[in-house]
Amino acid sequence: MTLLFGWPMVSGILQAFGGPEGLTTANFTRMTQDPYFWSSVGNTLLLIVVMIPIQFVLALAMALLIRAKPRGASAYFYIWAIPLAVSDLAAGLVWLTVFTDRGYLNSLLASLGIDPVSWLAYDNYASMFGAVLIAEVWRATSLVFVIVVAGLQSIPKDYEEAAGVFGANSWNRLWHVTLPLLRPSLQTALILRTILAFQTFAVALALTGQNFPLVVGETYRWYTGLQDPNVASALALVVMAVSMVTAVGYLKLLRDQSEAPR
Amino acid sequence: MSDLAHNDVSRRALLKGGLMALATGPILAACGVNTSGSGGKGSVNFLSTQFSPVEERQKYEATLKKFSGDTSVAYNPVDTGVFNTTLKSQLSAGKVEVGMVGGLHGDLVPFASQLEDLSSLMNDLSSAGYSDDLKELAKLGTDVPRYIPWIQATYVLAINKKALEWLPSGADVNKLTYDQYLAWAEAAKAANGRPVFGIPAGPKGLHHRFYQGFLLPSFTGGQITTFRNADAVTAWTYMRDLWANTNPASTNYDFMQEPLGNGEVLVAWDHVARLITAVKDKPDDWQMVPAPSGPKGKGYLLIVGGMAVPQGSPEKDKAFELIRALSKPEAQIETLKSNAFFPVVKTNIGGDLPGGTALEAKAVKAQQEASDALLALPPVGLGDKDPQVSQLFKNCFQEICLNNADVKATLDRQGAELAKIMDTLNVPCWAPDPKATPCKVA
Numbered sequence: 110m111t112l113l114f115g116w117p118m119v120s121g122i123l124q125a126f127g128g129p130e131g132l133t134t135a136n137f138t139r140m141t142q143d144p145y146f147w148s149s150v151g152n153t154l155l156l157i158v159v160m161i162p163i164q165f166v167l168a169l170a171m172a173l174l175i176r177a178k179p180r181g182a183s184a185y186f187y188i189w190a191i192p193l194a195v196s197d198l199a200a201g202l203v204w205l206t207v208f209t210d211r212g213y214l215n216s217l218l219a220s221l222g223i224d225p226v227s228w229l230a231y232d233n234y235a236s237m238f239g240a241v242l243i244a245e246v247w248r249a250t251s252l253v254f255v256i257v258v259a260g261l262q263s264i265p266k267d268y269e270e271a272a273g274v275f276g277a278n279s280w281n282r283l284w285h286v287t288l289p290l291l292r293p294s295l296q297t298a299l300i301l302r303t304i305l306a307f308q309t310f311a312v313a314l315a316l317t318g319q320n321f322p323l324v325v326g327e328t329y330r331w332y333t334g335l336q337d338p339n340v341a342s343a344l345a346l347v348v349m350a351v352s353m354v355t356a357v358g359y360l361k362l363l364r365d366q367s368e369a370p371r
Numbered sequence: 372m373s374d375l376a377h378n379d380v381s382r383r384a385l386l387k388g389g390l391m392a393l394a395t396g397p398i399l400a401a402c403g404v405n406t407s408g409s410g411g412k413g414s415v416n417f418l419s420t421q422f423s424p425v426e427e428r429q430k431y432e433a434t435l436k437k438f439s440g441d442t443s444v445a446y447n448p449v450d451t452g453v454f455n456t457t458l459k460s461q462l463s464a465g466k467v468e469v470g471m472v473g474g475l476h477g478d479l480v481p482f483a484s485q486l487e488d489l490s491s492l493m494n495d496l497s498s499a500g501y502s503d504d505l506k507e508l509a510k511l512g513t514d515v516p517r518y519i520p521w522i523q524a525t526y527v528l529a530i531n532k533k534a535l536e537w538l539p540s541g542a543d544v545n546k547l548t549y550d551q552y553l554a555w556a557e558a559a560k561a562a563n564g565r566p567v568f569g570i571p572a573g574p575k576g577l578h579h580r581f582y583q584g585f586l587l588p589s590f591t592g593g594q595i596t597t598f599r600n601a602d603a604v605t606a607w608t609y610m611r612d613l614w615a616n617t618n619p620a621s622t623n624y625d626f627m628q629e630p631l632g633n634g635e636v637l638v639a640w641d642h643v644a645r646l647i648t649a650v651k652d653k654p655d656d657w658q659m660v661p662a663p664s665g666p667k668g669k670g671y672l673l674i675v676g677g678m679a680v681p682q683g684s685p686e687k688d689k690a691f692e693l694i695r696a697l698s699k700p701e702a703q704i705e706t707l708k709s710n711a712f713f714p715v716v717k718t719n720i721g722g723d724l725p726g727g728t729a730l731e732a733k734a735v736k737a738q739q740e741a742s743d744a745l746l747a748l749p750p751v752g753l754g755d756k757d758p759q760v761s762q763l764f765k766n767c768f769q770e771i772c773l774n775n776a777d778v779k780a781t782l783d784r785q786g787a788e789l790a791k792i793m794d795t796l797n798v799p800c801w802a803p804d805p806k807a808t809p810c811k812v813a
Contacts, residue, residue: 144766144769144774210620210635211633229623230623231773314574318573318574318622319574320622333452336455336759337755337759
């Protein structure tokens, strides 16, 4: 098993530093000098910073709604989990039909007498970012949602009922009882979601092509389009390093203080 | 799910579904989902980088069926990346399953030494009338022919006749200069309230060919050696002005026939095969003309595709037969009619071409035969560095036109990258650069 995971990683690292004359850092220089590199880093970070909080608020709200057991709760669950089964590229293509110049959104605007907007034009950064954000929130919130639902199910109702007996209102119950007990699930979801967010690219590729580059998209472009596996590995290494740092950061940040040695 | 498993009807439905899946598997494979190149015993597996869009593929399969005689052919068009990996892995494993390959000159270059020597075939076809340029290219830098020329194409301008009213006075649309072209784009933008000229600058668009084969040769007389000289600065400054009058949605256009077809763009430059759908239905509404001329002449790019047989091909004889069949003038004309790629053999195209293709043929001829025509080739001999070199031209566009970076500084930076790549490759220059060994960025 170690070999299965370790070997590709080691060969990837070697490839990132590999060159025609032995080990070199030329691939990293090439990577950072590419006009798309820094914009792809910026876009990826911006997407993560804006997207993750939105996804967590949405997923929590949805999970709490499900827990309140409204009529048809299981139907809601299945519907909200549907995006889990949709591939990123397919999701991107679906949203492309919405946002493209002659897509559903512009048709709707036209029927309301409003001038259509080039949502995905390169010089319209805000709308391009918005489109990728909406598509990615739609596609990936369900993962957080499913984890949170599972976490909620493992919390005994007794705690909340006890809090209720002591007069805590629903906000206080959520803030002081449910969320702390949900911490492990949230931590898992946060790590998973952030790492996966670093890997976002098919949605952005389908929607905006090269106009909104993301780091993993660049890895793909260097590997298949530009036929340079070395620079592609260098990019992949960056993604791996950032993912690892983030995961460790989250684990430290969200460590349950009550369990810390006293 | 557990409910489903205990339900007899559902189990039957599941079984039925499974059987359906088993039955449709081979059908899907036959539809080309399979990219490994297998097409059943006895058939020639034809791996190609051309005609991959579904419609083009179907048309070419019909052409193959018509001319392949008794030989059955499994036509597998794939991306250049897949083409490279498939062929490379099969050749290095010593287990070649691909019967023959078809690709652009640049696609075949990396495999030059691993393709069959086609001297005998070239001798048989000596009466076909290949030009000396094509015969030389077919050697792929070795001593013997490694491929037989298959198709050729170029790029022209497609014009919706509506746009002609904004043509600058005194300009002949068939003999435009780049200055007139820009003035025309400005006038059309002013009249429409938005830019109506376009280039295929999308992720799969071929706009780099515009800089490599048209803009830069026309302004600098070269492609690589002149990459960062003063003339190139003039060319890219011109490009920035042209971009300011070009539909900004161009960065989403891969094929210009779509925006031309729906009226988003009225004048566009693109590959003939990527313009044909726009003009073929109502040829009377369209005009196709050669690309403009610059101070150094009318730079134009010639795209050549070839058919080759990898060493170790399991169907070598049949592949040779197929190449012979596809080199016949009738097959070549059929390819022109169906897929808008032009014949490489000497042939009389005749007057019965479909409207759109006739428009293209006229423009292609006018472009090739223009008195100031300056032939350019897509990069030759770069192997797997080819996409990176093309990317450097795209980077210039990205930096200069989209990011508004300084022209000279951008050319110096991208030129340094290009110089590095050319130094490691050590290959001779190709047209229009002077044929010097090795090719270097000045």
